[in-house]
Amino acid sequence: xxxxxxxxxxxxxxxxxxxxxxxxxxxxxxxxxxxxxxxxxxxxxxxxxxxxxxxxxxxxxxxxxxxxxxxxxxxxxxxxxxxxxxxxxxxxxxxxxxxxxxxxxxxxxxxxxxxxx
Amino acid sequence: xxxxxxxxxxxxxxxxxxxxxxxxxxxxxxxxxxxxxxxxxxxxxxxxxxxxxxxxxxxxxxxxxxxxxxxxxxxxxxxxxxxxxxxxxxxxxxxxxxxxxxxxxxxxxxxxxxxxxxxxxxxxxxxxxxxxxxxxxxxxxxxx
Numbered sequence: 001x002x003x004x005x006x007x008x009x010x011x012x013x014x015x016x017x018x019x020x021x022x023x024x025x026x027x028x029x030x031x032x033x034x035x036x037x038x039x040x041x042x043x044x045x046x047x048x049x050x051x052x053x054x055x056x057x058x059x060x061x062x063x064x065x066x067x068x069x070x071x072x073x074x075x076x077x078x079x080x081x082x083x084x085x086x087x088x089x090x091x092x093x094x095x096x097x098x099x100x101x102x103x104x105x106x107x108x109x110x111x112x113x114x115x116x117x
Numbered sequence: 118x119x120x121x122x123x124x125x126x127x128x129x130x131x132x133x134x135x136x137x138x139x140x141x142x143x144x145x146x147x148x149x150x151x152x153x154x155x156x157x158x159x160x161x162x163x164x165x166x167x168x169x170x171x172x173x174x175x176x177x178x179x180x181x182x183x184x185x186x187x188x189x190x191x192x193x194x195x196x197x198x199x200x201x202x203x204x205x206x207x208x209x210x211x212x213x214x215x216x217x218x219x220x221x222x223x224x225x226x227x228x229x230x231x232x233x234x235x236x237x238x239x240x241x242x243x244x245x246x247x248x249x250x251x252x253x254x255x256x257x258x259x260x261x
Binding site: 023062073090 | 136138139142157160161163164167168220221224225232233235236239240
């Protein structure tokens with residue numbers, strides 16, 4: 001059995017970063033959504049998902065990320081992803097997530113882009 | 118030997134259950150590694166197998182709650198291609214009637230799911246889906 005997804009949240013001025021570690025399946029997606037919505041309640045409109053610790057996702061987990069994108073768009077917020085494996089990056093492109101959320105190779109580039117957004 | 122000889126064949130039968138798709142993906146990884154597939158391609162194969170298994174779990178309603186997998190390494194002197202079959206004995210569906218998911222539609226829809234086949238087709242080189250009231254079989258392959 002794979003371990004439950006671990007999350008770490010870092011709050012910065014103007015944006016928050018959610019670091020994931022482990023498999024993003026439906027439960028993992030729900031955990032991320034819960035963390036993201038808490039950040040929205042706190043007033044954060046720029047959220048970065050750093051997937052450096054995630055090597056595998058499934059489409060049910062990604063579907064929950066689409067829910068987060070929908071909510072972010074509704075409040076004129078911005079969601080971005082960074083540090084994706086090539087396959088996760090390709091999968092996000094297949095699904096079209098890149099049209100609605102920034103995808104960056106590294107955290108620094110993502111933070112810079114979100115700050116400017 | 119010609120390029121389509123079966124070099125190695127492994128069958129796996131898994132009961133549907135929490136994270137069985139991970140067990141299937143580990144088997145796929147092991148076979149892909151044995152044929153010295155690149156790390157990125159192995160990862161793509163792994164993801165496609167995860168999605169195929171999840172489709173079976175979520176949609177098949179298979180009375181035996183079982184997924185049948187086979188991993189076939191094809192090639193000549195060297196392994197050339199990995200062909201993976203994921204089969205269930207569920208209720209089937211009509212692949213032709215399935216609407217291609219689009220992110221624009223999903224963002225405004227209650228139902229955000231339904232991406233499995235699109236992901237599989239995007240990650241694998243060839244995908245064949247056959248389905249009837251006796252079950253669904255997905256055959257997908259990836260060149261080394």
